[in-house]
Amino acid sequence: xxxxxxxxxxxxxxxxxxxxxxxxxxxxxxxxxxxxxxxxxxxxxxxxxxxxxxxxxxxxxxxxxxxxxxxxxxxxxxxxxxxxxxxxxxxxxxxxxxxxxxxxxxxxxxxxxx
Amino acid sequence: xxxxxxxxxxxxxxxxxxxxxxxxxxxxxxxxxxxxxxxxxxxxxxxxxxxxxxxxxxxxxxxxxxxxxxxxxxxxxxxxxxxxxxxxxxxxxxxxxxxxxxxxxxxxxx
Numbered sequence: 001x002x003x004x005x006x007x008x009x010x011x012x013x014x015x016x017x018x019x020x021x022x023x024x025x026x027x028x029x030x031x032x033x034x035x036x037x038x039x040x041x042x043x044x045x046x047x048x049x050x051x052x053x054x055x056x057x058x059x060x061x062x063x064x065x066x067x068x069x070x071x072x073x074x075x076x077x078x079x080x081x082x083x084x085x086x087x088x089x090x091x092x093x094x095x096x097x098x099x100x101x102x103x104x105x106x107x108x109x110x111x112x113x114x
Numbered sequence: 115x116x117x118x119x120x121x122x123x124x125x126x127x128x129x130x131x132x133x134x135x136x137x138x139x140x141x142x143x144x145x146x147x148x149x150x151x152x153x154x155x156x157x158x159x160x161x162x163x164x165x166x167x168x169x170x171x172x173x174x175x176x177x178x179x180x181x182x183x184x185x186x187x188x189x190x191x192x193x194x195x196x197x198x199x200x201x202x203x204x205x206x207x208x209x210x211x212x213x214x215x216x217x218x219x220x221x222x223x224x
Contacts (some may be wrong), residue, residue: 033211033212033215041203041216042204042214042215042216042217043157043204043212043214044214045211045212045213045214048211056211058211072121091157101162101216102147102159102162103147103159103212104159105149105156105157105158106156107155107156107193109158
């Protein structure tokens, strides 16, 4: 069964540094998402992306965050200047061509800010 | 903004007992989805409910969507140790944006 893949599985970064989290969505999916989950808490929506532009973003997704689909397969989340509170598990998800379809999540990247 | 509340936060059961988690939205939902997250894992899609009053079953799992499309429940009959994990409901809002509930962590004691 096709799956969403994320790299790296764990990223340790100094506060203030830039970090890029990478995702390869399922190949025939057109809707892409980033979520984050602080340890022990619920999954929080960050941003959705369709047709090479942001469809919707949450209040968490401030100017420090950006997303990009640099080629036909990758979908990236960049945090420009990381803060301690950015430490969390970041999940990429994708869904198929039809809206309101189930979202398929990757295994996540655990981001640790020191 | 739209909120999805979920109770209980934790549930400890003996193997073979039943389990139910409840979800309530502050607004009417177009659909609701349920996900399971094993410890250290990622959310895995279980089911989507779309119609008012809809009931769906998956083996020992029964999912309901309320008549007003603002609440939902997941019931597991005769829990097994493999049911351990956190169960999240997620309401659909906007462009496929999922608003997750806080989740119910299920522990099953053999």
